[in-house]
Structure formats: C-alpha cells, structure tokens
Amino acid sequence: xxxxxxxxxxxxxxxxxxxxxxxxxxxxxxxxxxxxxxxxxxxxxxxxxxxxxxxxxxxxxxxxxxxxxxxxxxxxxxxxxxxx
Numbered sequence: 001x002x003x004x005x006x007x008x009x010x011x012x013x014x015x016x017x018x019x020x021x022x023x024x025x026x027x028x029x030x031x032x033x034x035x036x037x038x039x040x041x042x043x044x045x046x047x048x049x050x051x052x053x054x055x056x057x058x059x060x061x062x063x064x065x066x067x068x069x070x071x072x073x074x075x076x077x078x079x080x081x082x083x084x
Contacts, residue, residue, distance in 0.1 A: 006079045007049060008040055009071075013057075020060060021045075022052040022067055024080060040083045050074055 008028035012021045025048040028040040045051045050071050055063035072078050 004079065005077060006081055007075055007077060008042070009080050009082050010040070010042065010084065011055075011060075011082075014054065017054060018057050019054040020057060020063075021054060022050070022064070022071070023048050024050040024071055024075065028083070 005026050007024050007026050009022060009024040012023055013019075014021065023042060023045060025042050027047075028042045031039050031041055033039060042048065052067050052071075055067065068080070071080060
C-alpha cells in the first residue's frame with residue numbers, strides 16, 4: 001500500500017568527508033524567515049524516516065539515482081519533494 005503523504009528530502013553536506021547524506025522526513029516543519037525565504041526544519045537524523053549513507057560529491061547524480069529507489073521502497077511512497 002502506497003501512502004499519499006509528501007516526504008521532504010534534503011541533502012546534508014559533510015565538510016570533513018566531502019560527501020552528502022540524503023535525509024528524508026515526513027515531519028519537516030516549514031519556517032518563513034524575516035526575508036520571506038521558506039526554509040524547512042528537519043528533526044534529528046535519528047528521528048527521520050530515512051537517512052542514506054555517504055554519497056560521493058563527485059558523482060552525486062548517479063548516487064542519487066541508486067538511492068532513490070530504495071527510498072521509495074522503504075517509505076512506500078513516490079511523493080518525495082527536495083527542499084533546502
């Protein structure tokens with residue numbers, strides 16, 4: 001059974017390892033800054049619905065192409081929205 005909930009996803013950069021992590025959560029809260037910019041506040045990674053392993057920065061598009069099918073299968077939804 002697929003869910004209709006929209007999951008929010010963002011890429012978190014690790015400066016020390018020069019790699020990214022994909023963090024996906026259903027309970028990301030929308031915040032509007034003083035300048036009118038919309039930002040999303042994610043819970044800690046332990047409370048997120050899905051956290052990927054390290055993704056190489058040089059090959060990020062191919063890494064995401066391999067990770068996203070497992071996100072869809074794990075969360076049982078195809079509604080994933082990338083936010084900043």
